[in-house]
Amino acid sequence: MPENTGIGRPMKNKIKVFRAMHDMTQEDLAQTIGVTRQTILAIEKGKYVPSLDLAFRIARHFNVNIEEVFTYDEEVRFVEVD
Amino acid sequence: MKKNTFYLFIGCIALALLAIFWYSVEIHNPLLIEVAFILGIVIIYLTRRKVTDLIEDERSAKISEKAAMRTFQVFWVVFCAFSIGAVMQLLRVPSFPRVRNAEPPLNILPLEIMPLKLMGYVQLGLLCLMIFLYVGFRFYYARKYGDWETDEE
Numbered sequence: 165m166p167e168n169t170g171i172g173r174p175m176k177n178k179i180k181v182f183r184a185m186h187d188m189t190q191e192d193l194a195q196t197i198g199v200t201r202q203t204i205l206a207i208e209k210g211k212y213v214p215s216l217d218l219a220f221r222i223a224r225h226f227n228v229n230i231e232e233v234f235t236y237d238e239e240v241r242f243v244e245v246d
Numbered sequence: 247m248k249k250n251t252f253y254l255f256i257g258c259i260a261l262a263l264l265a266i267f268w269y270s271v272e273i274h275n276p277l278l279i280e281v282a283f284i285l286g287i288v289i290i291y292l293t294r295r296k297v298t299d300l301i302e303d304e305r306s307a308k309i310s311e312k313a314a315m316r317t318f319q320v321f322w323v324v325f326c327a328f329s330i331g332a333v334m335q336l337l338r339v340p341s342f343p344r345v346r347n348a349e350p351p352l353n354i355l356p357l358e359i360m361p362l363k364l365m366g367y368v369q370l371g372l373l374c375l376m377i378f379l380y381v382g383f384r385f386y387y388a389r390k391y392g393d394w395e396t397d398e399e
Contacts, residue, residue: 206392
């Protein structure tokens with residue numbers, strides 16, 4: 165088992181990169197998958213971890229596997245208590 | 247129905263309820279405002295379903311859920327503490343004389359039972375506390391889950 169090397173949020177995502185590749189705004193993506201722009205912004209900034217359902221919808225929208233959009237860094241200790 | 251129209255509609259319902267409240271005070275009929283209040287809330291819930299541009303996604307649902315749970319956790323403690331205090335007033339604790347063969351007190355003090363009118367004010371206060379707690383926790387969790395985040399877009 166790897167050691168905890170850092171404190172932060174272990175879930176990272178590349179939504180911003182994929183949006184840029186598809187030339188989409190946050191509003192466009194939000195409308196397409198049926199959430200608010202604030203939710204996309206919160207996910208991109210790591211403030212909110214989406215459900216599996218939403219994560220799959222985002223990945224399917226960009227025609228990629230979920231692991232390509234979302235990555236889990238096991239070496240980062242999750243600190244959120246709530 | 248648009249979101250802003252819905253908010254205006256809520257305002258109208260609130261004004262109507264306020265008018266009914268004062269009318270029921272004038273005619274001394276509390277049943278009127280009670281029925282009107284329940285009807286008003288039911289109408290608001292039914293109308294809310296017809297709002298088209300009010301998006302409620304999983305993040306907003308989570309914010310509401312967390313705020314409600316925290317409100318409940320704090321509120322039940324306050325409510326329980328108040329209830330224990332109220333029950334203490336209802337129970338008469340027997341007092342034993344400290345001196346042997348002392349005569350028992352002749353006049354027993356009447357129970358200090360909270361008047362019914364005061365009970366209404368206390369209930370209103372607790373309701374206000376619940377609302378303030380919910381709004382406070384909602385702000386906290388909305389901030390935590392990025393409601394007021396800004397970016398370059």
